[in-house]
Amino acid sequence: MGGDRLDYLLPSEVYDTHVHVFDSQLGPYDPARAYTPEEAPLRSLQGFSAGISSTGLPANLVLVQPSPYGVDNRVLLAALQKLHKDGSRNCRAIAVFDPELISDAELGYMHELGVRGLRLNLQASGGEVNHDALINALEVAADRIKQMPGWKIQIYCPAQTWDVIYDTIINLPVEVIADHFGGLKGSSKLNTITDNKTNENTALEQLGFRSLLKLAEKSRIYIKLSGFYRASNLSETGYSDLAPIVRTLVKRVSDRLVWASDWPHTGEGKDRKPEDALNKTEPFRSIDNLLILKKLKEWVGNDEAWCKIMVSNPKALYA
Numbered sequence: 001m002g003g004d005r006l007d008y009l010l011p012s013e014v015y016d017t018h019v020h021v022f023d024s025q026l027g028p029y030d031p032a033r034a035y036t037p038e039e040a041p042l043r044s045l046q047g048f049s050a051g052i053s054s055t056g057l058p059a060n061l062v063l064v065q066p067s068p069y070g071v072d073n074r075v076l077l078a079a080l081q082k083l084h085k086d087g088s089r090n091c092r093a094i095a096v097f098d099p100e101l102i103s104d105a106e107l108g109y110m111h112e113l114g115v116r117g118l119r120l121n122l123q124a125s126g127g128e129v130n131h132d133a134l135i136n137a138l139e140v141a142a143d144r145i146k147q148m149p150g151w152k153i154q155i156y157c158p159a160q161t162w163d164v165i166y167d168t169i170i171n172l173p174v175e176v177i178a179d180h181f182g183g184l185k186g187s188s189k190l191n192t193i194t195d196n197k198t199n200e201n202t203a204l205e206q207l208g209f210r211s212l213l214k215l216a217e218k219s220r221i222y223i224k225l226s227g228f229y230r231a232s233n234l235s236e237t238g239y240s241d242l243a244p245i246v247r248t249l250v251k252r253v254s255d256r257l258v259w260a261s262d263w264p265h266t267g268e269g270k271d272r273k274p275e276d277a278l279n280k281t282e283p284f285r286s287i288d289n290l291l292i293l294k295k296l297k298e299w300v301g302n303d304e305a306w307c308k309i310m311v312s313n314p315k316a317l318y319a
């Protein structure tokens with residue numbers, strides 16, 4: 001099943017909805033960053049993207065402002081400009097800024113370049129999320145960007161957080177993008193027993209899953225299928241414990257799913273030491289993206305859903 005390489009390579013109109021550029025020639029890092037990544041320039045990103053497509057051409061890309069740049073979007077915007085100059089297709093971006101400090105002119109300029117949302121960065125240092133602060137941040141951010149056409153708020157939070165912010169998101173004037181499976185975890189990352197059946201149920205019954213599904217069913221959120229290695233420990237098997245989660249999502253909310261490679265695959269926040277933040281370079285993970293795509297295609301199970309996730313859903317989301 002899915003053995004033919006061409007079968008799971010990406011279609012020509014695909015959107016890779018979460019990628020990063022780290023390029024010291026385009027701009028400086030935030031002095032208060034939690035880590036310093038390796039370089040990941042735009043041309044490497046384009047090379048990676050071309051390598052997993054069936055046409056040998058890079059995907060439509062959504063650049064996401066990574067935490068080491070803080071609220072300085074210079075590198076993000078410079079990369080967007082380069083993509084436009086290259087004649088690349090629909091290049092979009094999600095920026096990070098203080099909604100209480102940003103001017104209308106800055107928002108307008110970012111929109112023109114392809115920015116379509118604001119990322120609230122909650123977990124760069126792997127710490128706990130303060131719920132009151134998160135609810136307040138969501139409301140302030142939504143109020144500031146609601147007049148921007150098609151703009152969304154993007155968050156990455158532990159799955160159980162959706163139970164707490166459910167009512168807030170129902171009433172928010174903008175839609176939300178849930179990063180990396182909405183924080184759901186495969187059974188290998190949950191504290192469970194070894195019996196397979198029990199494990200499958202545990203993954204589907206984890207806290208927050210029902211709220212996440214309901215929010216997607218009510219068209220309040222999109223869920224990004226990305227960061228498989230953040231949700232599962234089973235790299236050898238292509239993160240097979242995520243299969244029941246993906247199958248459930250596809251069955252219930254296939255119109256609200258998008259895919260992303262999360263290139264260049266930054267490390268996990270919880271291993272970081274403050275004393276290393278500025279002067280030690282943190283390597284990227286080495287990830288078998290073709291194995292991930294092969295498995296994902298198997299779990300998604302039909303071409304109609306695959307095309308929605310890869311092309312039409314992201315096209316609508318980042319219009």
Ligand SMILES: [Zn+2]
Nearest residue numbers: 018020064262
């Ligand atoms: Zn990322």
